[in-house]
Amino acid sequence: MATHEPIPFATIGTGWITKSFIHAAQSTGFYKLIAVHSRSQDTSSTFAATFATPAHGIKAYTSLDALASDPAIKLVYIASPNSSHFPQAMALLQAGKHVIVEKPAVLNVNEMCELQNLAEKKNLVCLEAFRHLHGPAFAALRAGIDELGPIYGASLPYASRSSRYEALLRGETPNVFSAEHAGGALRDLGVYSVSLAIALWHAPERARYEPRMLATGVDGGGWLTLHYESFDVNCNVSKMWTADGQGEVYGEKGRVLIEGVADMERVV
Amino acid sequence: MATHEPIPFATIGTGWITKSFIHAAQSTGFYKLIAVHSRSQDTSSTFAATFATPAHGIKAYTSLDALASDPAIKLVYIASPNSSHFPQAMALLQAGKHVIVEKPAVLNVNEMCELQNLAEKKNLVCLEAFRHLHGPAFAALRAGIDELGPIYGASLPYASRSSRYEALLRGETPNVFSAEHAGGALRDLGVYSVSLAIALWHAPERARYEPRMLATGVDGGGWLTLHYESFDVNCNVSKMWTADGQGEVYGEKGRVLIEGVADMERVV
Structure with missing residues (x-):
């Protein structure tokens, strides 16, 4: 019954989102964690121990090459800093692994084309970890919008003000605000607004972003406008400040409210 | 005791806002309505009768010249369509009346300069009816913003979707959506957002408005961005759709919420 064996997978990155992914993936019964990766041995070993059981150890890698060469691993979930997503995903696809890459999967469209071409050539799956478009709230949203005329x-x-923003004010450079790690608000939270708009209405004809730049060289926040032929989509995107505002789609016959553009917890 | 005699005033326009102004003005004890004006005799007479008492009649004018020539009238409140504000205010100042003009008082800065120059020359008061910057909520807002860093x-x-929008969809051209009467969203509701920003932070360095134009030739709504040196103010302005969103001012130390940008009912 090979098709029902859990898929052995590994993770890169040891943040809360990786933990959350592992718990969700294993709870389906379709996936089994067998290895983790972190640049530091201590972090990697500690993280591996979290998920190990007496009957089932977890390998702790610090080398991407070693992880890629492990024939037991079929799939890798990548939640490293944004700037590492593309080189790591390319290396893993080259090594014959399926990959799921945290958002933003890449930094530009050329990188995405390279990943997709390689995955297709090698008959592998390369997915961005952007699940919420596949949930029931998105279906309800789309149906509601269809009724707006x-x-x-x-x-x-x-x-949403980042938990690391205070560190930035103290003069530190957390990864999420680091140019080296491809941080910034638009690449992080902005992905939710942009992806949602594209999923609903395809790519805009043009876009305009007016960022407030931080001393670290990345955008802290700003207003993004996506221009479509007959309407505009305005996005308040920031990791410097928190907006309470709900998502709202306006149409001739009324409007649809979205409680939480990222999670789409409720669509009214 | 001439200084305590109520000031005799007249109104132009017969909408709900004129009624509301008359009730508010008379309730202070400082003002006494003695005449009204409307282009139609029926409307003017009916409106006058609303405010007449057995002891105190109200004159019903249909001619601006006749109103302006009435020596008993000291002050005129103007709530006609936007395009009439400037010529009516000029005529009344010329005739020696103080004037209070509904927002937007004028359509461009040159008109405002002309009104102010004439008022000053004739030692008269010429005010835009934009009271909310003088209320306690604005003072609370300013104090809250001072603490944001x-x-x-x-x-x-x-x-806010206009009550006249359905008529527009039926092919009619209500005044508020008429180019001839200088209608449109920015000149109407937009005045609140713009005036509030200017009152808080003076005039922006530049501004950008991306309107959705209606077939009648005016803007139905759009996003306005006011650019200041170190921050931007984004305003969702529309008479085609309704936004629930509260006003929010973001700063280093937190934020201030404004429940209702127009009325500023509560500042948190």
């Missing part, structure tokens, strides 16, 4: 506009805010 | 940005939405 002509769309007049939308506001899709996702602005 | 450096300002990062603000969202000042005022988007």
Whole structure:
């Protein structure tokens, strides 16, 4: 019954989102964690121990090459800093692994094309870990929007002050605000607003972002406008400030409210 | 005791806002309505009768010249369509009346300069009826913002679907959506967001408005961004759609919420 054996997978990165992914993946019964990766041996070993059981050890890698060469691993979930996503995903696809890459999977469209071409050539799956478009709330949102008649506009805010912002104010450079690690608000929270708009209405004709730049060289926040032929989508995107505002889609016959543009917890 | 005699005033326009102004003005004891004006005799007479008492009649004018020539009238409140504000205010100042003009008092800065120059020359008062900056909520807002440290940005939405919008969809052209009467969203609701930003932070360095234009030739709504040196103010302005969003001012130390950018009912 090979098709029902859990898929052995590994993870890169040891943050809360990796833990959350592991718990979710294993709870389905379709996946089994067998290895983790972190640049530091201590972190890697500690993280591996979290998921090990008496009957089932977890390998702790610090080398990407070693992880890629492990024939037991079929799938790798990548939750490293944004700037590492592309080189790691390429290396793992080259080594014959399926990959799931945290958002933003890549930093530009060329990188995404390279990943997809390689995955196709090697008959592998390469997915961005952007699940919420596959949930029931998105289906409800799409159905609600279909009833609005002509769309007049939308506001899709996702602005939430980062827990690392105080460190930034103290003069530190957390990864999420680091240019070296491809941080910044648009690449992080902005992905939710942009992906949602594209999923609903395809790519905009043009876009305009007016960022407030931080001393670290990345955007702390700003207003993004996506221009479509007959309406605009405005997105308050920030990791410097928190906006309470819900998502709103306006149309001739009324509007649809989205409680939480990222999670879409409720669509009214 | 001439200084305690109520000031005799007249009104132009017969909408709900004129009624509301008359009730508010008379309730202070400082003002006494003695005449009204409407282009139609029926409307003017009916409106006058609403405020007449057995002991105190109200004159019903249909001619601006006749109103302006009435020596008993000291002050005129103007709530006609936007396009009439400037010529009516000029005529009344010329005739020696003080004037209070509904917002937007004028359509461009040159008109405002002309009104102010004439008022000054004739020692008369010429005010825009924009009271909310003089209330306690604005003082609370300003005090709250002073505690935010450096300002990062603000969202000042005022988007509310007009009660006349259904008529527009039926192919009619209500005054508020008429180019001839200088209608449109920015000149109407947008005044609240813009005036509030200017009152808090003076005039922006530049502004950008991306309107959705209606077939009648005016803007139905859009996103307005006011650019200041170190932050931007984003305003969702519309008479085509309704936004629930509260006003939010973001700063280094937190934020201030404004429940209702127009009325500023509560500042948190």
